[in-house]
Amino acid sequence: MMLDRRHLLLTFGAAALAGCGAIPRPEPIVGDAAFTDIGFADWTDAEPEYLLYPGDEIEVALPTAAELTRTIRVGPDGRIALPLIGQVMAADRTLMELSQVVSDAYVGKLVRPVVEVSVRTAGPINIWVDGEVRTPGVYVMAGDISAYQAVVQAGGLLPSAKAQSAALIRRGPGGSRMLKVIDVRAIRGRTDALRRGDIVFVPRSTLGELAAFFTQFKAALPIGFSYSINGANGSGFANF
Structure with missing residues (x-):
């Protein structure tokens, strides 16, 4: 089930990436130098303590x-x-x-x-799928799904998608933000389930350009994935 796109938490404009030169794709390791100044915490798969959300x-x-x-x-x-x-x-x-x-x-x-x-x-478990997919938006998870399944739910990849350089953004310990680079095509059939509030972003540029984009729009990323946050352009409202 897809919610209205006006409620999409991240508005990743393709125009913001125009004119960027090609930058070699670094190794997909969280904490890589490309992301040093963005403020992402080290990745952990540890299950955080449950936080209450609207609808619970x-x-x-x-x-x-x-x-x-x-x-x-x-x-x-x-x-x-x-x-x-x-x-x-x-x-x-x-x-x-x-x-x-x-x-x-x-x-x-x-x-x-x-x-x-x-x-x-528990109330609805929302995830975000954005970037080079056919139907970007906020989706309600009906059960455990992987990032690949989320992309399929969003209509699949566009021909321009860099599937091997997708980003998974997740709330970390203490409300921090974590980012992991994933290849959404390489995780078919895996049991790595997304979690409530996860953001899957599929770029059409290199990872280096993606890092620059996140740096430019880091204020739009949810610091604590709190129950509500203003959209990147100052308008819109997203409820978890």
Whole structure:
């Protein structure tokens, strides 16, 4: 299922790459000198702690005040509404962090504000596919898919695509950004599944030019893949 392209987080304009000279493609190693000044963290495949997103249905339980327990969905703005304390930001927080925030908010209102937060139903798992594909956009993952399958879902590669120099951008530890260079044609059948908020970008130029492009537009890349962020051109809004 593809969302409206107006909501695409990254607007990688082909015109921005025009006029760039050919630069030899460096080895596809994260942390390569070509990406030194972009601010990407070292790549890790470690599973991060779950962060809440809009659309997640959660239970906020208060064992010492059961009448205040609520099953509630995180709103599009990332907030939830709770009795006595009102609006609380939930998105982009771990379950433990939200439990602590809510518990602190209830101090002075309850004698023993013990709070337990759990996920009942996870919301949509969105990924971004952009660049030299036939239908760039934001897609909802129906299950575990690879970068190659995501490109197929986006209509496949254009003849101008540099499939061997695609970029996979992912949220890393502590909200950092990680980038790995991949060949989307070489990972058919592999079980490396994309994760929520992943960005697959297929360029039409060399990797060196891609590095220059990322440097120029690094402000448009999501620092924390937070629940909402302005588009690269200052307009548009993307909700996870």
